[in-house]
Amino acid sequence: MSAWEQALSRLEAGAVLLSVWGEGAHVHLAWREGGSLRHLAREAVDREYPAVSARMPQAIRLERALRDEGVLTPRGLPDSRPWLKHDACGEPYPFLAVEGEGLHQIPVGPVHAGIIEPGHFRFTCDGETVVRLEARLGYVHRDVAGLMRGADIEVAAKLAGRISGDSTVAYAWAFARAIETALAITPPARALHLRAVMAELERVANHLGDIGAICNDGGFPLMQAHCAVLRERVLRAAGSCFGHRLMMDCIVPGGVGADLNDEKIRTLTALIGEIAARFPGLVRLYDLTASLQDRTNGTGCLSPALARRFGAGGVVGRASGHDFDARRDVCYAPYDGASFAVPVLSAGDVNARIWLRIKEIEQSLGLLSHFLTTIPIGATRCEIPPQDGEGMALVEGFRGDIFLWLALEEGKIRHCHVRDPSWFQWPLLEAAIEGNIVADFPLCNKSFNCSYAGHDG
Amino acid sequence: MRKTIFQGILHRPLSEPPPPIAGDEVISLARALDRASQRQLGRGLAIRAVDAGSCNGCELEMHALGNAFYDLERFGLRFVASPRHADVLAVTGPVTRHMREALLRSYAAMPRPNWVVAIGACARDGGMFAKSPVCEGGVGAVLPVDLWIHGCPPTPRDLLSGLLTLLPQ
């Protein structure tokens, strides 16, 4: 059995697919077994190779995107429509056919009501009930991979931090880790601690924003008003301590670009105190508001079987029983020295996804206190030696595990592939909405909060 | 819930005074704002946001304008759901090829007179994505821009001071 064939059978036996991508005449496959990451590349004979998605449906969109590049052809790809390249398929896009009496379609997007990223949703409904949702994405495709090819490490690091702005810290960390693995260097312990402080602040800020936004879509803006105040406090503290509200470009390969002094540590400690004091009241407010509970309970259920099959990460996966968190399972520093729980629920509805965020905020506050009180003294950055190498990383962002693989040649990026957690979550949203009413879509969509920009690349 | 609402009444509001009118480091005006249009549009502006390829960082900060600290609506500025109701088109991102058409259609659906505001480094000239073959290189390449608000992303304070320049002083 070839190594490729072996890898596929491991995937069928329970290993989790991380990504599939092309680089010239090579096709790459990455997966994880428990917390250890594996990678394999093979040459495609005559630019063809047997499609991974013929056996792993979660790879369908990845391979459609791979095929869009026009270099490699995955043989036996179950869905041969283009994905990220819109002009490759001509108009109109061939949405999947739905047949049945009395069905009607509602096309929505790419421009939505509100301040939201663009994407198109095609609902097919029977009365109020959604019988099928099909998403069409790629509207914010900027070809980040193309821009990274041949770029200097510093430029590529900045690009990585702008793939999905809400996860800029996690992306920058994934990029830095991949560079550091490729070059076999370890950043100073102080830098690693500061990275974790930023990453947890990012998680808390986003979860607060999401909880508020979901409740708002459930017709309860009071929660959003209060969550938004706490979120703003986090961003202001981040701005004053790290110099940027979203902490963009603060993590750099080899370490961090911003340091904390005692005064800033006090600012952050006070912030944690304030959230810890105010957040429980908001949780009670959520829990005791019957009209809101009525909207979130039993809405948008994602079955644990499907979450597992797609290897869905993050809140979406863990609210449906998929017990994986890269911080604990891949166990990268400094999380290896911290103790924290990874909350997992199994109901898989909007309510479960809200509760998971609540519990994760509580854990993150604990982690922040821990990291802030144990920051080692020392340098915040180390040298990047001009060497060649290949490296990959899996970093837990607020949305789930971000996978990044890269190859360095003569001090420049030869190729960099990034897989946002949304790749395995968007298809599940289509499954979760089935049988719900159209009016509950915003609620379901917000509770998934997949990234358009991260997915489109 | 009653307790939460009650506290809201008892406490001082969090809203902060408006930032000073933006300087050059925050905004650039394409040309002096047309006073006649400004009078016609008046003190209340409806804004339609279009993401034309943003990383979503700019969106996050636009969202923040609605929180209690900035409270955009007290200045007569509000985000609306349809371009048909909008006086201002707020565009983010380098304008990807795939969003070009949707952006042009959103603009065409707006009543006149109107303003186009390009938000962030990407909207200004494509930013980090300027060299991408699938991006247009900023909003100016597609629409006549009246006001640029700088930053990556601009802070809510910068956004607010930029948007306030559109109102008659």
Ligand code: SF4
């Ligand atoms: S200007 Fe910066 S924050 Fe705004 S969309 Fe561009 S990269 Fe993202």
